Amino acid sequence: MSVVIYVPCDAAAVAVGADRVAKAFVDGLARRGVEGRVVRNGSRGMVWLEPLVEVVTPAGRVGYGPVKPKDVEALLDGGLLDGAGHDLRLGDVEKIPFFAKQERFTFKRVGVTDPVSLDDYLAHGGYKGLERAIAIGPADTVEEVFNSGLRGRGGAGFPTGIKWRTVAACAPGKKYVVCNADEGDSGTFADRMIMEGDPFQLIEGMTIAGVAVGADMGYVYCRSEYPHAIAAMNKAIEAARKAGYLGSRVAGSDYDFDMQVRVGAGAYVCGEETSLLESLEGRRGLVRAKPPLPAHKGLFGKPTVINNVLSLAAVPFIMSEGAKAYADVGFGRSRGTMPIQLAGNVKYGGLYEIAFGVTLGELVEDVAGGTFTGRDVRAVQVGGPLGAYFPRSLFDTPFDYEAFAKRDGLIGHGGVVIFDDTVDMAKQARFAMEFCSVESCGKCTPCRIGSTRGVEVMDRIIAGVEREKNLAILEDLSHTMKLGSLCALGGFTPYPVMSALTHFPEDFGRGSMPLAAE
Amino acid sequence: MPILHAMQETFGYVPQDAVPLIADAMNLSRAEVHGTFTFYHDFRHEPAGRHIVKVCVAEACQAAGARVTTDKIAKALDCAYGETRPDGQVTLEPIYCLGLCACGPSAMVNGRLVGLIDDEAIDEIAAEVRS
Incomplete structure (x- = not known):
């Protein structure tokens, strides 16, 4: 029988040795004459367990972690291929409380599939959203996104549907879709995980945006600090183009849409949308005064939809499951889910996608388990380098754009950085x-x-x-x-x-x- | 930008002589090309050392102890941040976030990512740089 072992290719897993673990498994299988393959999946988001290896057994996928290269031989000898017991055995990864409590809409495939396999993507519900967008047409697609209540996940929280409406209402002609993947905030890595773990979803989201507003070209502006994400995106774009999901007559429809990845060069300010457009045009990333809005005069002076990775990646779910399914969860005017990133001095760090409304205290104390140093949490910075520091006394703040604004903070891109009591x-x-x-x-x-x-x-x-x-x-x-x-x-x-x-x-x-x- | 990236990939930095050539080919002024070139942190004006070590100095890594780690690395490599060691063996640079915020402190050593940096990892980095 042919065995399948999953070893994440996510940069966070690679940083703690996943490449060497993958190689050790390949060598270990070869030495034993076992027929099998090692699939490089995305990360399940439980970074403290990385490299988190999963093996496919008749009873389902069984996880082990964190696996070091030197553990591999003992794991194979100990019956890992049958999902047998070992100190590192985690069992069904999806039953780990950190994972089980989540509501994974945008991250449902990340960690499950081979990120650059289009077949895998299609087998797990991929391109159903685009199919529906093509079937119901541009105007209804824009309304669907509007009705979902999706707001800009880059941090500003501007309703995505209104942006799309504005661009769709501009006179026909050259229009662009730009994806902001200049994820510069410290404490955030959700965009990176999407691009490395499920790049086709972003491609599908951008294609839907193109169909909806009448744009035929898209750019992903990705920061240069993410070489793995850039490589995964380029591979996926190539595969999508080959299969007819990008290019002229997308998926056999009457719409044309193609896209490219453009790489930044280490300027944080280029995450600001107008600076990003300047940079895409090849200039210094100087911020533009608004108005005119990018929706009216964006890239090369043309109407442009510019959205964050997470906003665009949420769109395929909204289109395939319906606006209502997305809007049904959430808190106040913040609808749907937020991929929250728990980072810094954190015991259980990683990606936690959950409906809006969870309190900061629940996230820090219950989900993240406090600090890895074991000391008391003193401050939590939410929303990146421009986000406010919250003390413990504000831990009852619910994760919601308005609730954070009311307390002079912001949720930004959903990064939560935990500091212990040694912080000055x-x-x-x-x-x-x-x-x-x-x-x-x-x-x-x-x-x-x-x-x-x-x-x-x-x-x-x-x-x-x-x-x-x-x-x-x-x-x-x-x-x-x-x-x-x-x-x-x-x-x-x-x-x-x-x-x-x-x-x-x-x-x-x-x-x-x-x-x-x- | 793609041209500047390609230059840096080929030469390891962007030679000053290239600016007028790019300007000519793109039908831009030299000032415009110079402006773009100098705006971005990534583009080097001179060749880097044989090894390039970029250490994250952003908040999430700070929370995980990077303020101490960054000093230790500078000491181990005998090189200040933003500089190339006089013997040309290593360039040490601060970087604002590699997106490894749940496994900090982190760094990129010759393009390879390293997370959860401890004293042992610093020794390994120093050994790699010596080679």
């Missing part, structure tokens, strides 16, 4: 300013100059020089940056800075202040 929040505030000054595109003054002054002010505060005076300057500066910056980089840098100061004043040499009343 003044240093983190300084880092936020420093990051902004390094990554500022330089177009607007509050961000370009403000961030540099911010670092200097923080240095004085940390050194204890005229603290109260400098703290007043810091507050004033933050206010100016927040209101005066052209884009979110300068505009949101005050979030981590001011939240650190508000919630952890003792780190800034201020006595502990009573928390503001809710």
